[in-house]
Amino acid sequence: MKPNMKMGLFILLVIGVAVIGLLHTLTPGHMIFYHDTYRRLSYFPIAIGAILYGVWGGICLAVLSCLAFVPHLFMFWASGPEAYYSELSEILFYLAAGVVIGLISSRENKLREKYKTLSEKLAGSYKRLHEQASQLVEAEKQLGQSQKLSLLGHVSASLAHEIKNPLASIKGAAEILADEVPEGHPKYEFIEIMRSEISRLNHSVEDVLKYCRGQQNRDKGRQESIEKIINRVALLLEAGLKEKSIQVSIQAGPVNNGFMTDETAMIQVLMNIIINAIDAVENNGKIIIESGKHEQGYFIRISDDGPGIDENLVKEVFASFVTFKEDGTGLGLSISKKIVESLGGKIVIGESTLGGAAFTIYLPEKQFVNNESIQYV
Numbered sequence: 001m002k003p004n005m006k007m008g009l010f011i012l013l014v015i016g017v018a019v020i021g022l023l024h025t026l027t028p029g030h031m032i033f034y035h036d037t038y039r040r041l042s043y044f045p046i047a048i049g050a051i052l053y054g055v056w057g058g059i060c061l062a063v064l065s066c067l068a069f070v071p072h073l074f075m076f077w078a079s080g081p082e083a084y085y086s087e088l089s090e091i092l093f094y095l096a097a098g099v100v101i102g103l104i105s106s107r108e109n110k111l112r113e114k115y116k117t118l119s120e121k122l123a124g125s126y127k128r129l130h131e132q133a134s135q136l137v138e139a140e141k142q143l144g145q146s147q148k149l150s151l152l153g154h155v156s157a158s159l160a161h162e163i164k165n166p167l168a169s170i171k172g173a174a175e176i177l178a179d180e181v182p183e184g185h186p187k188y189e190f191i192e193i194m195r196s197e198i199s200r201l202n203h204s205v206e207d208v209l210k211y212c213r214g215q216q217n218r219d220k221g222r223q224e225s226i227e228k229i230i231n232r233v234a235l236l237l238e239a240g241l242k243e244k245s246i247q248v249s250i251q252a253g254p255v256n257n258g259f260m261t262d263e264t265a266m267i268q269v270l271m272n273i274i275i276n277a278i279d280a281v282e283n284n285g286k287i288i289i290e291s292g293k294h295e296q297g298y299f300i301r302i303s304d305d306g307p308g309i310d311e312n313l314v315k316e317v318f319a320s321f322v323t324f325k326e327d328g329t330g331l332g333l334s335i336s337k338k339i340v341e342s343l344g345g346k347i348v349i350g351e352s353t354l355g356g357a358a359f360t361i362y363l364p365e366k367q368f369v370n371n372e373s374i375q376y377v
Contacts, residue, residue: 009052013045013061020045021068039090042069046098054109055102062098066091163201171198193235200264224263226291226298227252233270234289237278245284253292261298261363265339272332273302273359280306286354297345297365303352314349 020038027034042065050058069091178191230250234241241248277287281304290301309317318337340347345363352358 006052010049010057013049014064016045017042017061017064017068020065021071024069025071039069042094043097046094047101050098050101051105053102054106055099058098058102058105059095060098062094065094069094167198167202171195171202174198193232196232197236200267203264222263223260224266225260226266226300229261229263229266230270230289230291230300233267233274236267237271237274240275240278241287244278244281246278246281247284247286249286249288251288251290253290259293259298259363259365262343265343269336269339269361270300270302272336273361276332277302277304277306277357277359280304280356282306288352288354294362296362298363299360300363301358301360303354303358304356305352305354306356308351308356309349317349318347 020042024035024038027038046058046061046065049061053060174191174194178188178195181188181191230252234248234250274287274289281287286305288301288303290299290303292299318333337347340361340363343363345361348360348362350358350360
């Protein structure tokens, strides 16, 4: 109860005591029924005061009731000691009622405060327990992912080692074909794509082996312009796009003034994202690849007209081993995110203008190549 309300109620109780005392004084002494009624009414403000304000409130209102009762005593002064002492005993009962009810009320208030404090402590303990349980679940989840990544590392090392020998043979065969096909030949471009992709695959295998050996510093690849990288990826995925009759629109922004980035890394990132877009859209679907300048560097946005991504699942998209495809590994987007972050950028998921999902890659103007800072303006 607010202090102002408590004070106002106390004043009302005092007024009630005064009114009862006034009624005693104004009522003739022979009207015993009314005086008995007033005596009993006096217990109400005493009891209410003791309940609301404790023992001191009960005593205070009991004393006030006694004082209000004094004028009534003079009516029985001449009636003899028996009648006078009978009325005088009522004062003792007022005081006793105020003390007893006040003590009970004070003890109840103390118990209420004790239980309130205990309840707050229990609520705090429950909150801490809930937080610790959440941390434990998160730690268990991370431990499970770490175990998966550890197993994946062993498998990847073995697989990468086995891939190197066949890859060397394929590279030798591509070199032989390149010698037999002159540069002006219509199919020479595909030979160059084959050689480039073999080189990129070999570079990726070397990265896996270095990582498994504990050499986590990734060598920066050859720098290439964003436009050429996008066109290279679109050409590599041309077969998958034609299979589903997907219409691809490449919308390059204004001249990028020579903005370049790690070709091998960015090809891997774009292929992971665009392959997901191809899987998401239906036949005769649409994919838009936009690129251009932004406030702090360059951006690439891949939009599709697929079903999109639920807002509640956005945070899980980049988590390792989380996939929404039956045959997915849950590693493509996770790896892409780490690659972009290693270049100083970030990936943001949003809703595309086509109604599906939109993955936007932001790259900073300043990138680090071979430990030298290079600024593209």
